[in-house]
Amino acid sequence: MEAGHQAASVSYRDVTKRYPGQTEPAINHLSLDVPAGDICVLVGPSGCGKTTAMRMANRTVEITEGDILIGDTSVRDRDPTELRREMGYVIQQTGLFPHRTIADNIATVPKLLGWDRDRTQKRVRELFDVIGLDPGLGDRFPSQLSGGQQQRIGVARALAADPPVMLMDEPFGAIDPISRERLQNEFLRLQAEIQKTVLFVTHDIDEAIKMGDRIAILKQGGHLAQYATPAELLMAPADDFVEDFVGADRALKRLALMRVRDIDLWEAPLAYVGQPTAEVKAKLEGAEVPHALVVDSERRPIGWLSDADLRGEMVPQKPDTGPEPILDLDDVMRDALADLLQTETQYAPVTDAQGRIGGVLSVEIISEFLVSPEAKVEEHAAVERPRDV
Amino acid sequence: MTLALAKLAPLLAAVEIHKRTGGNASCVAQNKAFCPGWAIDNFDRYTTPLLNHLLIVLVAVGIGFAVAFGMALLSHGRRWLVPTFTGATGVLYTIPSLAFIFLLLPITGLGWTTAIIVLSVYTLQIIYRNTVAGLANVPAESKEAGLGMGMTDRQLLWRVELPLALPEIIAGLRIATVSTVAIASLMVFANVDTLGAPLYQQITFKTNIVIAGGLTILMAISFDLLLLVAQRLLAPWRRSSREATA
Numbered sequence: 153m154e155a156g157h158q159a160a161s162v163s164y165r166d167v168t169k170r171y172p173g174q175t176e177p178a179i180n181h182l183s184l185d186v187p188a189g190d191i192c193v194l195v196g197p198s199g200c201g202k203t204t205a206m207r208m209a210n211r212t213v214e215i216t217e218g219d220i221l222i223g224d225t226s227v228r229d230r231d232p233t234e235l236r237r238e239m240g241y242v243i244q245q246t247g248l249f250p251h252r253t254i255a256d257n258i259a260t261v262p263k264l265l266g267w268d269r270d271r272t273q274k275r276v277r278e279l280f281d282v283i284g285l286d287p288g289l290g291d292r293f294p295s296q297l298s299g300g301q302q303q304r305i306g307v308a309r310a311l312a313a314d315p316p317v318m319l320m321d322e323p324f325g326a327i328d329p330i331s332r333e334r335l336q337n338e339f340l341r342l343q344a345e346i347q348k349t350v351l352f353v354t355h356d357i358d359e360a361i362k363m364g365d366r367i368a369i370l371k372q373g374g375h376l377a378q379y380a381t382p383a384e385l386l387m388a389p390a391d392d393f394v395e396d397f398v399g400a401d402r403a404l405k406r407l408a409l410m411r412v413r414d415i416d417l418w419e420a421p422l423a424y425v426g427q428p429t430a431e432v433k434a435k436l437e438g439a440e441v442p443h444a445l446v447v448d449s450e451r452r453p454i455g456w457l458s459d460a461d462l463r464g465e466m467v468p469q470k471p472d473t474g475p476e477p478i479l480d481l482d483d484v485m486r487d488a489l490a491d492l493l494q495t496e497t498q499y500a501p502v503t504d505a506q507g508r509i510g511g512v513l514s515v516e517i518i519s520e521f522l523v524s525p526e527a528k529v530e531e532h533a534a535v536e537r538p539r540d541v
Numbered sequence: 542m543t544l545a546l547a548k549l550a551p552l553l554a555a556v557e558i559h560k561r562t563g564g565n566a567s568c569v570a571q572n573k574a575f576c577p578g579w580a581i582d583n584f585d586r587y588t589t590p591l592l593n594h595l596l597i598v599l600v601a602v603g604i605g606f607a608v609a610f611g612m613a614l615l616s617h618g619r620r621w622l623v624p625t626f627t628g629a630t631g632v633l634y635t636i637p638s639l640a641f642i643f644l645l646l647p648i649t650g651l652g653w654t655t656a657i658i659v660l661s662v663y664t665l666q667i668i669y670r671n672t673v674a675g676l677a678n679v680p681a682e683s684k685e686a687g688l689g690m691g692m693t694d695r696q697l698l699w700r701v702e703l704p705l706a707l708p709e710i711i712a713g714l715r716i717a718t719v720s721t722v723a724i725a726s727l728m729v730f731a732n733v734d735t736l737g738a739p740l741y742q743q744i745t746f747k748t749n750i751v752i753a754g755g756l757t758i759l760m761a762i763s764f765d766l767l768l769l770v771a772q773r774l775l776a777p778w779r780r781s782s783r784e785a786t787a
Contacts, residue, residue, distance in 0.1 A: 212689055236691035247686025251704045251778045261690050293778040309690075319689070 159188040159349040160223035160316040162209060167218035169204055169374065178204050179374035181218070186366065188316075189347040193364035195354055197397070201374035202353045206319055209351060210236045222317060237261050240310030240318035240348070244325045246302045248294040254305055255290035261313040279308040282342065300331040307339065311346070318350045325354070336362060357398055361386070361405055369394050383409055403522045407485040412502055415485065415521060417511025420445040420501065423457055423467045432457065432467060441499055441512050446471045451508040453478055453501040475501055481510050489518050569748070576748045584752075587739060591756055594735040597728060598721050598764070601657050605664030605717060610710075612665075613672035617698070623673060630666040638663070638724055642731045656728040656735075663724060664717035671713025675706030708779060711772040715765055722761040726753075736760075 163186070169179040178201045186192040194202040207213040209220055211232040220227045227235055248257050255276050262272040280287040283304045294302055303323060310318055323339075324332045336359065343350065354360055360367050361382040369377045369385070371393050378390035386402045386409070389395040399405070421435035423444040432444045444457040446467055455471035477491040479502045492500055492515055499514045568576035609630070616622035636644070641659045649655045679702045687697045703710075726737030740753040773779075 210689060212685075233691045233693055236689060241686065241689035243682055243686055243689070245680070245682040247680075247682040247689075249683055249686070249701055249705075250680070251701075251776070260687075264691055264696070295778065 158316060159347050161188045161221075162186040162192070162317060162349055162351065163221040164205070165219045165221065167205070167208060167220060168216050169201070169208060169213065170216045176373055177216070179208070182370075182374065182376055183218075184368055184376065184379050186349055186351065188349050190365040191343060191350040191352055191363055193352045193354060193360040193367045194370060195357060195360040195364075195367055195397075196370035196377075197372070198355060200370040200372055202355075202370050203321055205368075205370065205374065206321060206351050206353050209317070210239045210241065210319055212236070237264055237313065238315050238317070240307075240312075240315040240320075242303075242306045242310045242318065242320040242323040244322040246294070246306040248302055248305060248309070250294055252293075253290060254292050254294065254297070257294065257305060258290075258309045258312055260309055265313055275312060279311060282311065282346075283308045284338070299327055300335060303327060303335055304338070307342075311348075316349060318348045320350060320352045322354055323352070324359070325356075332359075339363070358405065358408075361408065369397060371397075404486070407489060407518070407522075410485040411481065412479055412483045412485060412488050412513055413481040413510075415513070415517060417502055417513055418499075418517065420499070420509070420512040422447050422451070422509070424449070425454070425467055425469050427467045429457075429462050429464060429467060433462060441514070443499065445475070445501055445509065445512070447509055450506075453503065453509055456499075478503055479513055481505075485518070488513060489515075492518075569746075572745070572747050574747050575751045579748050580752055587736070587752060587756060590734050590736045590738050590753070591760075593733060594722070594725050594737075594757070594760065597653070597656060597660065597725050597733060597735060598718065598760070601660030601725070602664055602714070602718050602721050604657065605661040605721075606668055606714060608661065609665045609668035610672055612669050613676065614698075616673065617676055617702075618694070626669060627666075627673075630669050633662045634666040638727050639730055642727075651732040653731075653733055656725075656731040656733045659731070660721050660724060660728070664721055667717040667720070668710075668713045671716075672706065672710050675709030675713075676702055678709065679705045708772055708776045711768055711775065715768045715772075718764045718768065719761045722757060722764060726757055 164182050164184045167179055167182045168177050170177045182205055184192070194205055196202050204213050208215050209222070209227065211227055211230075215228065222235075222238075248254075249260070252260075255273075258276045258279055259272045262275060267275070276290065277287055280290070285301060285304055285308075289297065289301070289305075294305070297305065306323065310320075324335050327335060340363065352360075352363055354363070364382055366379065366381055367385055368379045371377045377397075378385060378394045380388075380390075383406065385394065385398060386406045389398055389402070395402075418440040420441040421432065421439045421444045423432045423435075423446045425446060425448065436442065436444060444462075444467075446454040446457055448454055453475035455475050456473040457467065458472035461468055461471050477495050477497065477500050479488050479491060479500050481502055481504050483491075483502075488500070492498075492513070498516070499512050502510050502513050504510045565576055565578040569579050612626050612630075616626050638659060641662070642655060645655045645658060649658060683701055683705065684697060687701045692700065725735050726740060728735050729737035729741050736753045736757050739749060743749040
């Protein structure tokens with residue numbers, strides 16, 4: 153397969169895996185469609201078969217029944233080694249070869265494919281650029297790199313032959329939480345460019361929600377409990393198992409999927425510098441926000457009017473209370489809430505890209521939001537389902 | 542026993558045939574710990590044994606390595622063979638070297654063949670065990686990654702597993718070589734003129750003991766250092782990881 157391939161869809165068709173000598177299958181009639189270019193996260197408790205499910209895609213685990221299609225081609229019709237060379241493969245402990253230099257590690261699949269030296273070297277240089285690491289690291293050995301750098305190299309190695317599909321088995325599992333967050337963000341940015349079809353295994357539901365376009369939750373015995381987008385999963389868990397697995401804080405998790413612009417903001421009574429305070433007081437009657445926000449002529453927030461300010465004649469140039477924190481319409485809701493809580497404020501002005509006021513976010517708006525979908529979920533849960541053993 | 546042996550191994554019968562001539566006569570007469578004059582005058586009598594010793598070590602370790610390495614590859618992926626091979630080489634390793642020579646006499650007689658068989662067999666256990674251990678210690682994730690990226694079993698073995706096992710394989714080779722250098726002295730009982738020959742011929746002459754023994758030790762140390770250097774050169778990633786953590 154030549155470089156520059158489009159992502160391919162991945163389709164599990166009623167796939168079952170039985171290991172000899174075991175009565176219960178490890179994967180039980182798994183069917184799911186992953187559209188080309190999507191990240192599908194396989195998530196579940198340990199022993200649910202998520203890694204087994206992923207590995208059947210490149211036949212490092214053989215399928216017992218059913219089929220997996222990459223594009224239109226069954227993996228069963230392919231030579232396993234050829235198939236694997238067309239799929240990027242990233243694993244938890246990086247699996248970088250300790251005895252090979254970084255450049256040689258990245259060049260693994262191109263070498264297996266028999267690329268010539270020039271083409272391979274050119275591709276390796278490209279990949280350093282893609283993952284944002286110094287090509288000077290090429291001569292080092294993996295043990296000389298930090299864990300985060302090693303994991304980036306692992307991703308670069310998987311991308312070397314520009315595969316249409318990537319398999320990632322807990323790729324950020326062994327990384328400290330701060331680096332993990334950074335690597336996750338980096339990968340999402342990278343994915344926005346490269347648009348691979350990714351099968352991503354994790355046991356961490358937060359990571360699944362963050363990384364997945366779609367999430368497949370597996371439970372013990374390789375049963376698919378639910379296959380849905382992160383938002384669907386959080387709003388309407390299919391059963392008690394999913395509800396438990398997603399966690400009691402799933403409403404909070406939904407905040408991580410939303411931006412401030414997705415919610416109805418309050419309108420603040422605006423006050424312009426030099427305006428008579430009497431006019432402002434009139435506006436405050438019955439306003440959603442009981443304080444007036446001072447803005448400049450471009451409607452950029454300057455600060456909040458205090459009661460002392462209101463006792464003056466005119467709206468002052470410098471109100472007593474600064475406007476901080478100022479949120480952006482594109483901020484993630486979870487971060488916005490964190491800002492509010494951290495600064496111990498009830499209200500925060502939200503501005504657009506030009507810094508102009510777009511509304512006010514309050515802790516109250518968020519708590520109302522958190523309650524409403526909860527209510528829906530409770531309604532949903534009221535439709536009793538047989539509890540899983 | 543020595544007399545009976547001497548009949549078997551003519552080299553041993555040459556006891557005291559070399560006159561203790563040359564150098565400082567009184568030093569030799571008093572059998573001092575080391576007579577340098579005598580050593581300089583008589584050094585040529587050690588050259589043939591030295592070269593023989595060197596040759597037999599190289600050949601025996603070479604054959605032993607080839608066989609043990611082959612066994613290790615054979616039992617790689619056939620785990621049930623490992624206890625069999627470990628047991629078999631272990632039993633061979635416990636045979637006392639003199640007994641081993643006599644056991645072979647009816648079959649291969651006196652001479653190089655017998656000596657090389659005995660020496661090679663003794664290396665099997667060490668080289669085999671180290672090679673198997675080296676292959677077993679290859680990180681599972683390296684193998685998983687290799688297979689997952691589309692290496693065949695053979696490519697995985699030669700490109701990943703064996704290079705990573707190399708330091709341990711060479712470590713086994715070092716021990717095997719050093720012990721072969723030591724045991725090769727005994728091959729005078731198989732009538733091979735190794736450094737053991739002058740040693741046994743004038744076992745009471747201290748200068749002789751110092752020279753023959755010293756050359757043996759020197760050879761052992763040289764092989765050990767040589768292989769240590771090879772180990773470092775062939776496994777640069779180990780060195781650099783040490784530098785990185787330093």
